[in-house]
Amino acid sequence: MSNPLTTVSMRAARWSATHPWRAILGWIGxxxxxxxxSTAVSSQEATDADYRVGESGTADRWVHEAGLAAPESEQVLVTAADGPLDQAEAESAGARLVDAVGAVDGVAEVxxxxxxxxxxxxLVSAQLAKDHDDAAPILAAVDDVRADFPGLDIRQAGDLTLDDAIDDRVGDDLSSAEGISLPITLVLMLLAFGALIAAGLPVLLAATSVAATIGISAPVSYLFPAEPTVTSMIVLIGMAVGVDYSLFYLKREREERARGRSTRDAVEIAAQTSGHSILVSGGAVICAMAGLFLMTDVTFNSLAVGSILVVAIAVLGSITVLPALLARLGRWVDRPRVPLLWRLNRRIGQGGISRRLIAPVLRRPVVALLAGVAVVAALAVPALGMKTHASNLDTLPGDIAEVQTFKDIVEEFPAEGPVAQVVVRAAAADRADVADRLDDLAAAAADTGSFRAPSGPAVVSEDGRTTILELPMPFDESDEAVDDALRLLRDRLVPESVDLAGASVAVGGGAAESLDNQQRMSDRLPLVIAFVLVLTFLMMVFAFRSIPIAVVSTVLNLASVAVAFGLMTLVFQHGVGESLLDFDSPGFVIDWIPLFVLVVLVGLSMDYHVFVVSRIRELVDAGLPARLAVQRGVTDTAGVITSAAAVMVSVFAIFATLSMLEMKMMGVGLSAAILLDATLVRLVMLPAALVLLGERAWWPSRRRPRRGEPVVPSVPEMVTAG
Structure with a gap:
């Protein structure tokens, strides 16, 4: 019985090849x-309320409902430009700053x-009026004062300027990555095909898939609010998978034409083989990305929706408009040729290098498999000690002026460090009792040494029902003692001190928000891992009708993920390669990175895994012995896998060169793991495992091609070609 995915791919390709202009115009439409x-409908971006989570989210909601949300603030730090500080000059500058900033429209208090x-x-602090979010006039006022005091270093940082500086840097980084990835991808495609049209088709299809996804994402954002970086993620993931899918299809079509088949027959065989692989791998990516929904987090929901859409659209284009273009172009797809690259491509495409590499694996599969497992284990071991923490000042690039200023403010004025907000909701009549309980809490917290005395009295809402007490902590923001202090506050100090009947208490603030996000991440990560692995396992069973293949695929995916986690821990937690990658280790891995790397890696690595296994399955179905099928399957696909992996590795390696530490972590984890996955895992461990399994690899059934079904060349033809 024919596989449903193969049937879908063949029917789509047959219709598209028969009606090429309809398919092409439909895609353009x-x-x-x-x-x-995207131009008619504006995107609905996520708001601050969408990011609330856990107890800190409850506290934040109460604060906003009571009208006690702190307005945005800006701080101006005055130090000596060089040598000792002239205190009289600083006093004069401080007075000028108070007058200049206080006169700015939108500043409520200085x-x-x-x-x-x-x-x-x-330090001079300015509070902005509510709903005022423009720091430019304050910057201008500070600039005027700075010009009059050349002997002082006057710097500004705050809620608005710091956020703006970070947003600008993230935007610059991602724009740089997008701009570099396109020419690199074009060069790699020229190396893969040696002809301009063939090289341009995958890039064109990927680019149009990305454009369509960005447009569709606008109305979809009203169901799932858009995270600011989702567009860049769509571009990078869309380019990676879109190019790879077209690459698989185009390589197989050219291969069949080289065997003497007509363009129509070559397209149909490519649809039956590579088209099937594209549907399976696309389904695997979608399944992996769907696991992000289990986090119930606005950021992960947005990334999941964008990734799923771009992969689905890239798959659709690969099985419809690509066959139509190939049918119309025929042999013109190999024109114009780049002479040197064309000859190099023909030589590499014969698989001589891969045959030499796989030979020892086939001779001693047990040794090869054990050696591969040893390498994977060695690289994965550091992951056992992985520490995660939310991003903070220590993870931001120090060359951002506002970041360095804020670090200096925290160092010189420790009260500006992490603060816990204790929010109490009670009846207005209990206002005095709440105040007494909070006084007791402040004293008990200070006695522990984990908190300082409050810098001011508790703040009460106009209706008397909501009270906020701020407890500063004497620790650096990334110190583990901050989390311990918050747990102590929530688990013991608050229940013991604020035991007023009918009162509700929640501990919030920036540090508590980081702790809650980290806790949710660690609680749900095992669930996401299980979901992703089970779903991809079922996809492989459905695609190949083989339980052993599904098991091997799942185990190899776990190996790749373990390597990625190990490398990220080694590099970013322990600081190996700091100078090479130009960063300072924060001593932990940013909490959301492991989960994102997991789903992206499982999804994308399935691309070439499915392609290799599909080719081996074809050869087994054609009657080749298991060992010979593995040898031919690996060597026949080696050139395609190398090109596909090169695209992914190059795209994600660009991230490792960016300044934002989150991007570096993602780039190192994904590029290194995909490189190892495409070499050690797929060229050593996978063929060794399949050779050891032999015919049992395809249990419980082995599909045989139906009479007249154009699957692969006959065994004598393949032996002769080999």
Whole structure:
């Protein structure tokens, strides 16, 4: 019985090849309509409320409902430009800053200049009016004062300027990655095909898939609010999978034409083989990305929706418009040729290198498999000690002026460090009792040494029902003691001190939000891993009608993920290669990175895994012995796998060169793991495992081609070709 996925791919290709202009115009229409949607419908971006989670989210909601949300603030730090600080000059500058900033429209209050303990730094703080989010006039006022005091170093950082600086850097980084990835991908495709049209088709299909996805994402964002970086993720993932899918299809069509088949027959065989692989691998990517929904987090929901859409659209284009283009172009797809690259491509395409590499694996599969397992285990071991933490000041690039200023403010004025917010909701009549309980809490918290005395009294809402007490902590923001202090506050201090009947208490603040996000991540990560692995396992069973193949695929995916986690821990937690990658180790891995790398890696590595296994299955179905089928399957696909992996590795390696630490972590984890996955795992461990399994690899059934079904060349033809 024919596989349903194969049937879908063949029918789509046959219709597209028979009606090429309809397929091409239909695809153009889809892209145009999608792009028009993005101009007609504005995206619904996620709000601060969408990011609330756990107890800190509850506290934040209460604060906003009570109208007690702190307005945005900006701080101006005054230090010596060089040598000792002239305190009189600093006092004069501080007074000028208070007047200049206080006169800015939208500034609600400016504090008196505050000295640090050793009087080497002065701080002026400004609170903005509610709903005011423009720091430009304040920057201009500070610039005017700075010009009059050349002997002082006057710097500004705060809620608005810091966020703007980070957003600008993230945007610059991602734009740089997008701009570099396109020419690199084009060069790799030229190396893969040696002809301009053949090289351009995968890039064109991937680019139009990305454009269509960005357009469709606009109305979809009203169901799943868009995270600011989702567009860049769509571009990078869409380019990787879109190019790979077209590469698989185009390589097989050219291969069949080289055997003397007509263009129509070559397209149909490519649809039956590579088209099937594209549907399976696309389904695997979608299944993996769907696991992100289990996090019930706005960021992961947005990334999941964008990734799923771009993969689905890339799959659709690969099985419809690509066959139509190939049918119309015929042998013109190999024109114009780049002479040197064309000859090099023909030589590499014969698989001589891969035959030499796989020979020892086939001779001693047990040794090869054990050696592969040993390498994977050695690289994965550091992951056992992985520590995760939310991003903070220590993970931001130090060359961002506002980041360095904020670090200096926290160092000189420790009260600006992590703060726990204790939010109490009670009846207005209990206001005095709440105040007494919070006084007791503040004293008990200070006695533990994990908190400082509050810098001011508790703040009460106008209706008297909501009270906020802020407890500063004497720790660095990334210190593990911060999390321990918050747990102590929530589990013991608050229940013991604020035991008022009818009162509700929640501990919030930035540090508590980080802790809650980290806790949710660690709680749900095993669930996501199980979901992704089970779903991809079922996909492989459905695609290949083989339980052993599904088991081997799942285990190899786990191996690749373990390597990625191990390398990220080694590099970013322990600081191996800091100078090479130009970063300072924070001593942990940013909490959301492992989960994102997991789903992306499982999904994308299935691309070439499915392609290799599909080719081996074809050869087994054609009657080749298991060992010979593995040898021919690996060597026949080696060139395609190398090109596909090169695209993915190059795209994600670009991330390792960016300044934002999250991007570096993602780039190192994905590029290194995909490189190892495409070499050690797929060229050594997979063929060794399949040779050891032999005919049992395809249990419980082995599909045989139906009479007249154009699957692969006959055994004598393959032996002769070999």
């Amino acid at each position: 889809l892209v145009v309509i999608a792009v028009a949607l 504090s008196e200049p505050q000295w640090n303990p050793d009087r080497t730094a002065m």
